[in-house]
Amino acid sequence: MLNQDFATWQCGNRELALARPRIMGVLNVTPDSFSDGGAFKDVDDAVSHGLALLDAGADIIDVGGESTRPGFTAVSPDDEAKRVVPVVRALLDEGALVSIDTRHAAVARMCVRLGVQILNDVTGFTDPEMVQVAADTQCGCVVVHAGEVSDHPTRRSVLLDSDPRSRELPAGPDPAVAEKGADASQERLDAVMARAVRATSSPTVRLAGQRRFPTPESAPIMRRVMGFLGDRARTLMRAGVAHDRICLDPGPGFGKLADEDVVIQRATSQLSSMGYAVMCAVSRKRFVGALSGVQEPTGRDAATIGVCLAAAEAGARVLRVHDVASVAQAVDSYWAIAHPSQKRAFVGLGSNVGDRLDYLSRAVALISEIPLTAVTGVSHAYESDPAYGVDSPVANAVVEVRTELTPEVLLGQLLQIESALGRERPEGMDGHGPRTIDCDLLFMEDEFHAGSRLKLPHPRMHERDFVLFPMEDLVHDPARYLRHAGIAVNDREHRVGIVREDLGVIEWE
Known part of the structure; x- marks a missing residue:
């Protein structure tokens, strides 16, 4: 193409x-x-x-x-x-x-x-x-x-020039035959063809069905x-x-x-x-x-x-x-x-138990160790209002990466980071309970995905102030940037998880 x-x-x-x-x-x-x-x-x-x-x-x-x-x-x-x-x-x-x-x-x-x-x-x-x-x-x-x-014709035999039997066919005019006239010429041709027929009917040599090329x-x-x-x-x-x-x-x-x-x-x-x-x-x-x-x-x-x-x-x-x-x-x-290429992606981080800033810092460090992936930017940490049934304030951040991994593979790596940092998912809480760390793959350029494991772009990204506000540290105008990908961002008064406090720089390197 x-x-x-x-x-x-x-x-x-x-x-x-x-x-x-x-x-x-x-x-x-x-x-x-x-x-x-x-x-x-x-x-x-x-x-x-x-x-x-x-x-x-x-x-x-x-x-x-x-x-x-x-x-x-x-x-x-x-x-x-x-x-x-x-x-x-x-x-x-x-x-x-x-x-x-x-x-x-x-x-x-x-x-x-x-x-x-x-x-x-x-x-x-x-x-x-x-x-x-x-x-x-x-x-x-x-x-x-x-x-x-x-037309799928029946496969016919083809004599190669190197085949000894091809030498039996007349290559050109024969002076002796020409002197005897047309009857003699036909007689010689009949004899050659008869030998070819006998050869093809031989139990050890069969030309019918043979092909010149596979x-x-x-x-x-x-x-x-x-x-x-x-x-x-x-x-x-x-x-x-x-x-x-x-x-x-x-x-x-x-x-x-x-x-x-x-x-x-x-x-x-x-x-x-x-x-x-x-x-x-x-x-x-x-x-x-x-x-x-x-x-x-x-x-x-x-x-x-x-x-x-x-x-x-x-x-x-x-x-x-x-x-x-x-x-x-x-x-x-x-x-x-064979065809390496990089794509820009954003990962949302959240923590609402223990030393929240430490969990954010460790998560960023682990993201930087993902193969074929580089951390190119990290927002400040921000404290936001509880949302989606969470009953305590959450420390949030957004990480920008360049990756050569597909969305599904990158998600798998992020889930491993959650496990490494002690993330638990209590039944019946739909992932919205207390968490040491939450790593959400929010967006990857030129990638759309649906499924029970991954939806991309994140289906609630447009309404989350705790995502869109930190993104302003990384992208000049997140609403405009995402609009080009077909994501209509809510005005701030219509968002959930409103950011209330800047918790400062995340030290991770």
Whole structure:
């Protein structure tokens, strides 16, 4: 993708930065999916799994109510809607970035009204009604190539020039044959062909089925794939869909042989050069099984990771997978080594028991020891009014860091600091009880996240004076800064936890 490190994918009210690969978790609410059919038919189970995928590192949840595996049974729009709508609604209520995997315009429109931000159309927006749904919204659009890329002809034998049998074929005019006329020429040709037939029928030499190269020629395949995807993208743009809302998916497994899927994956950089976001949706597909020798789809997760890493290095920035946790670990680790980049983040600290300033100081010191993370600023400590059920004043501060870690990994490090400093979480107090230290990941530039473990930006950041007031020590105008990230900050009279006293500088180095 051109300028891929600075590209974004606009998905409704979310702008997904593509400086690093993003993970789309697969959530099938179907009884017949090839990979996990029937596992999440129950709404509660499906929602719980979706939240677990978010906590494991998914940026997007792709909800599908109709299987598209080979030989699938078509589902009516009404039946599909009954499957997906309750799940979509619940995930949206949790703040998730949700994609609807559907080819039905009626289902897509219904989910858009609920708040879905991405339309994932396996038919590549070939239905004018789907194009109209896309044009009427601000959703991100995944254009999938779901067709054959060749006529799949029977594999024929090819004689290499170095093959001794090729020497039996006439290389040019034979003067002796020319003197005998056409009959003699035909007679000689018949004799040569007869020997070739005998050779191919020999029990020890079989040419039928042999190929000159292990994989088919790339150019014809990529002309079909890139031609289709480019045409559909232009159709969407003519209808009013912005360029940065479009993501291309070459559709591995849909009407393609394993050899052809490999060729397409090897050409990911060509797809990226088209200038759109590119998706790698190879999870547990048949060709991955062919590469790894694993027959059972659920056993292909390790091989899926390998293909995803290759695709990401070639420019794919959206990885659609089932096993989010493993892929997230692999991609995060790989990217940190191969493509280091820093992001600005803010961490809120709070303490309301014991030597509060000492706990704040020790917390900052421990944050400075987090790998791939540097403390670049620390606010003064401030005492604020109790809030959210806390019954004693709290000493608060905000720490600014530069980090190369993903939000989920950085959060894990912060939770370890809480444990190291004796933080306890009594049941029934929802984390708002007495605490030696509280380390909240408040904000990280270009990062949005939802889940039961982490929500980013912090969902109550806009109303907390004990966060916004200390931030003024680090950012000239926090309200303006956060407004650019879509966070509308409350006026001070409408905030909670009002700061009452400046407790001074935090000594931590």
